[in-house]
Amino acid sequence: MHGVQGTIDEIGFPLAATTFVVVDLETTGGSPSQSEITEIGAVKVRGGDVLGEFSTLVRPTMPVPPFIAVLTGITDAMLADAPRISAALPSFLEFARGSVLVAHNAPFDIGFLRAACEQLGTPWPAVQILDTARLARRVLARDEAHDCKLATLARIFGARTTPTHRALDDARATVDVLHGLIERLGNSGVYTVEELSLWQSTVTPAQRSKRHLAEQVPAAPGVYVFSDDDGRALYVGKSTNMRSRVRNYFTASETRTRMTEMVAVAASVRGIECATTLEAEVRELRMIGELKPRYNRRSRFPERGTWLKLTVEPFPRLSLVRQVRDDGTAYLGPFGSRRSAEAAMAAVHEAVPIRQCTQRLSPKRPQAACILAEMGRCGAPCSGAESVEQYSAHVDAVRSAFHGDPGEIVDRVRQRIDALARRQRYEEAAEHRDRLSTFVRAAIRCQRIAALAAVRQLVAARRLDAGGWELHVIRHGRLAAAGVSAPGADPRPYVDALVATAETVATPTPPLAAGTTEEAEAILRWLDTPGVRLAAVDGCWSLPAPSAAAYADIVTASDTDSTAAQPFADRRGLRPTA
CATH class of the missing domain: 3.30.420.10 (Ribonuclease H-like superfamily/Ribonuclease H)
Known part of the structure; x- marks a missing residue:
């Protein structure tokens, strides 16, 4: 030995x-x-x-x-x-x-x-x-x-x-x-x-004694998992150097109260090596969604997203749903909360006179119109004032805003915002602006993910500083394989081997990606990284022209205004000191 x-x-x-x-x-x-x-x-x-x-x-x-x-x-x-x-x-x-x-x-x-x-x-x-x-x-x-x-x-x-x-x-x-x-x-x-x-920190002796757990973790990029005595996952994280990152949990650099509590009950740490940083990020998301560790705050319940849906009936309306079905209609989302989904719905209702009532309507059985029809906010298809063909113009406007150009909705809401501002009703104008920003943000994300999910296979590469290439095979918006080619070697044989052994991915229901929304967003961020090259694309990767991305300035302006409206730094994460 x-x-x-x-x-x-x-x-x-x-x-x-x-x-x-x-x-x-x-x-x-x-x-x-x-x-x-x-x-x-x-x-x-x-x-x-x-x-x-x-x-x-x-x-x-x-x-x-x-x-x-x-x-x-x-x-x-x-x-x-x-x-x-x-x-x-x-x-x-x-x-x-x-x-x-x-x-x-x-x-x-x-x-x-x-x-x-x-x-x-x-x-x-x-x-x-x-x-x-x-x-x-x-x-x-x-x-x-x-x-x-x-x-x-x-x-x-x-x-x-x-x-x-x-x-x-x-x-x-x-x-x-x-x-x-x-x-x-x-x-x-x-x-x-x-x-x-470590000695100058406030870490307890019991926690300090667990520093040896880091020695079991490889000093390589990947995902690490803290577990308790029963083997249940407590926390999942990622790092470019897992051993170095895990050591920080036992030192003064870790100031989060939740992490201090987690380390106190942890009994073991295991590391899973990954070929690339993108693979580590994706594997972390998948493991958090599968294991649902109680000390991870985000990504634990990807299935709980809320979608905005055009219902399938003669006079469609907008509905909030939890699941996307293969029913041929339009979906927008997912939204992180029901509140943000309702804000986006309100922006659409402000611009398009699509009905807001929830009962099922039939063109053969007219009903009395509600007050929204009197206010001009609805074409009153319930009373027979609009036929199915006439009402379909509103439905097409919503469908176009979801899948293509939301310009009609943007223009109408902006007109409403300007009118309120001229009357010095600034708080109401800000509410309409925030609703519009929520809608545009969701449309940009949904269209980008749907475009990536439509591609059967995409192979991309990025040159590493140390030489060689990091390689990824992406199928329908899901990471199917990841690898690294040797410095100085021809990367094409590595690409062929990676494609041959990549995960088989079924075609998802549009606008869903085969993986989670967060995984697709992580892939898109990596594809936007300077230096990434497309080696092969099986399918058409494109966005409609114009698309929701043409109105990204609305989201940027709203975020800037929201930040400026907070005069004090958020200090809730700081630990009290004596």
Whole structure:
């Protein structure tokens, strides 16, 4: 039996070989939105040795408050010749490049640095961050340290530099605190940066102990499944590197409460390797729909979509249904909720005088007309005012809007919106706009999926950065096979083999795809990716001209307005902090 050397990605990066940059700031106040940086101090260390130091005063645009000047000793006179943050920040970022950032009470210092980057239009680097304050709270007992202030920890660990509320002195003291904490944790088997990051998190010891479950998962693209003691699926996810992604569930980077709860009850994780990222995305959707894991929020019930249907009768009307049948009529959908389906139906009723009553009508038995006929919203076929032939013009308009050009409905609803806006009835106009946007969005998606589902077979390829091609066989909107050709090899034999072994897919009922709607959308997104080439198309892949896609600006404008109407960020997903 031969031993195998684990990669850094598998075993973690050793602390002794990690370069840390310990940073401390002095500022004019406590809020990045109202205060500015006045001093940056940093120390670069690796393996216990100091590699370099960085220190600079920073001239703010505001005067230093008196109490801050007393606390830090930094005065306006000292800052008169100091560089602005626009000059100091790039120098610091270059000093810290490729290192793990460490700070005491990191949210404060990193918050100011992030705000400065945003102000200057500089992207914040993708760096790992350690907080010695949080780490100390996990390592030290209350009877040993009554608080976790830097001065307290510096005294406990015998720091060579006393904190003085000056950036470089405080950074030097934080270095000694960091080394003291690492020394303590060495007795607990913490030897890598990943394990050190894990210790500063709020993950419970029971959850932390399950990190070994990730070692069972391949470091390859695919789908991973968390299961409980009885083998029931708890959560299904996908990743380009399953082992790396699964490890994150046991570290501080995972902040979702539901995932923390899921990991607590998980007993095993298995990974299913996939040839391509599209195959992983599709397999994830299929497994979620089949297994219905309780910790997956989306895609669990693809069969619950709502469709808008033209009924099959002499005087058809619009109806909400759960299933598409092979009855030769027009369908639009699926909608994610009944509410959105009703909104789209209301947009059609606003533009086309198709009947809204639900009773069955016969041209041979006239009935009394309802109030909608008096309002001009219906041609009153129930009373004999419209014959079957005359009424069919409204039905054809709806059918055309579903399968082709919805221009008639769009124009009429827009006229109604403009009329309401001229009368300053803006809220009603916004309601009509949102209904129209819902209808157009559904028509665009339905037509795109129906066009793909009509193609018997489509073979597409995309060149990989590492060489070779990723190959997909798509039949009636369902992924039938996926594979990758070897770098430098002729991809045609791979395509032939893939087509020969691809899944047999039956022709679906229009406008359905052979797979789920979400699977068809994932395939369409991949086909829209730059660099994708069509190797073979068996059938006609086309959209009507014009189609609903010609009115995509309506959806874009509605989404923009909805976003602008929300003055506060959605913070419901944030976890409370002490």
